[in-house]
Amino acid sequence: MHVLLTAGPTYEPLDPVRFLGNRSTGKMGYALAEAFAAQGATVTLVSGPSQLPDPASPRIHTVRVETAAEMFAAAAEVAAEADVWVFAAAVADYRPAQVAVDKIKKSGETLTLELVKNVDIAATLGQRKRAEQFAVGFALETTNELAHAQDKLHRKNFDLIVLNSLRDAGAGFGHDTNKVTVLDAAGQIVNFELQSKADVARGLVSLILARLTPSS
Template identity: 75%
Template sequence: MHVLITAGPTYEPLDPVRFIGNHSTGKMGYALAEAFAAEGAEVTLVSGPTSLPDPADARITTQRVQTADEMYAAAAAVAPAADIWVFAAAVADYKPRQMAENKIKKDGDTLTLELVKNVDIAGTLGHTKRPEQYSVGFALETNNEQAYALDKLRRKNFDLVVLNSLRDAGAGFRHDTNKVTLLEAGGQMTIFELKPKVAVARDIVETVLARYSHHA
């Protein structure tokens, strides 16, 4: 079995020294890669910039990228041959229209940036998904969580969405713990308690492998 996982943030450069990014640590995606490998899967981990070392498991191949465009290119190259896709990265929705060749100097009290939409990696690849492939997305929401997550599941052709609520203490970015709800295309919902991200990854992987065995 071959699993594609995206993890971490993307950095979209403004100039040679500055970027637009987010606080994703990559811990959840890396924990998922290790949990799938522990079950015997071959894993391609496409990682944005993180401070984490490459996983040591020989079954995990780590590809490092910076931008959403680079992440899309790396994921698209692997996706057709992968059985399971897990989109755990926090991809920047927008990028600067152009990167300044030199460092932007302070000039005046305001700076106006023009941003353009990034490629929707999960959504674009979702349109190419074959019936036997299984796709997992993540939703990090602050309000109307379930409605947004189910909308995302439909739009991006996911089979399962892992919902994090930023309203849950200890969940989301910058924590070693997470509290997730799994929402599935068939309408099933599974709520897990707050746990270390390694344990959350095992819960997700167990669920995905059980569903995939019936799905494939």
């Protein structure tokens, strides 16, 4: 089995010094890569900027990228041959329309930035997904969590979506623990209570593998 897995944030440069980004550390995505490898899968881990070291498993090939465009290019390169896609990265929705060649100097009381939309990696690749491929998305919501996650699952052609909520203490960005809810297209829900991200990853991989193996 070949798994394509995206993880971490993306950084969208504003000038040679600054960037637009988010608080993702990549911990959940890296834990998933290790969990898949432990089950014998070959993993292509497309990682945005992260302080985490490359996973040690020889089954995991790590591709380091910075921007959403670079992440899309790296993912698209292997998507067709992968059996499972897991989009765990926190990809920036927008990037600066212009990247300044020199550091932007402080001037005036306000600074206005024009942003343009980035490619939606999961949605774009979802249009190319074959029936035998299995896609899993991640959603981080702050309001109407279940409704937004279900909408994203259908729009992006996911088979499962993993919902994080910033309302849950100890879950989300920067923590070593996580608490998630998994939804499928039929509306079936599986809850993972607060536990280490490594344990969540093992549980998610078991759930995915069970969905890939028809019951006898």
